[in-house]
Amino acid sequence: MRKATFEERSATLCNSLALRQAARHVSQIYERHLAAEGLRASQYSILSTLGRCGPQPIGALAQRMVMDRTTLGRALKPLERDGLLEIGPGPDGRTRSLHLTATGETKLAAAAGRWQEAQAEFEAAFGTQEAADLRATLRRVIAVTGEGRAGQGA
Amino acid sequence: MRKATFEERSATLCNSLALRQAARHVSQIYERHLAAEGLRASQYSILSTLGRCGPQPIGALAQRMVMDRTTLGRALKPLERDGLLEIGPGPDGRTRSLHLTATGETKLAAAAGRWQEAQAEFEAAFGTQEAADLRATLRRVIAVTGEGRAGQGA
DNA sequence: GCAAGACAAGTGCATATGCACCTTTTCCGG
């Protein structure tokens, strides 16, 4: 076995820490651009997914967004408060149906431009192809970690 | 230009969202293992870095851990409360010196085993070499996003 | 020795994150 390089000795060995650090940093770029529309990055992702996939219950959206049901449930509050989406009754007495309001659609359209700015800023620094490769890798990360404990969904 | 594949159309295009999703999922593995020692993943990373790099002020540790100074500052509270580290006065009247207590050292040693379990679980599913490659990629992500707005540090 | 600016840290606010536990509704077997 060869000797460890300086990089290997000094750098983060923890996959979890490395991911969280990178996520924090990259998110800040998106937060900065989206702030112009008064949206957080996570809020944009919720509106965007809801706009793309149409009205659906909370659990379904949470699964689609690969996030915890309760986290999403609470994240909806500010969006509902600001009139961007509504939480109506679902076909079932248990379920609730999420849908964008007209205001939400407008905000989403405006924010999409900001998102593209952020996306462009990151990819200009990191590389467009490299970013696509990274996303593919991250999809695989989610796939392999999801199997072991699919829990609520799948 | 060729047509988009199904994967490309349905998958997350947002680098920020992809990173946060993956970070959440992977962190859960580490949280699950470290819970046996009563530590959160982020707490382990703090103790670990502090143990490896020795006593230092808050700002320095925050920079080293690629996290916000105020986030770290608050994260220290529970660790201090549980007697794992102490926040004493630094050489300077402004700075405060962080250092592990004996209890903290012991806890860190015990938690290290749990961390290895988590690391092994993830790498068994994702691949050891692939994980190393991913960490290298993430280091580059942090490097390129850090330049534009070094702000507090560098 | 002092005032201006730099520097380290703390605080208020708002949101993000997820586990354990609880309530309400269905659904299904008998």
Place this chain on the structure above:
DNA sequence: CCGGAAAAGGTGCATATGCACTTGTCTTGC
């Protein structure tokens, strides 16, 4: 029809995250 399991959400708690602003301390030029 009833009783229990399953499904969908909600809540309490604890921590994570970071911006703007404040406070206290040092450094430096004069």
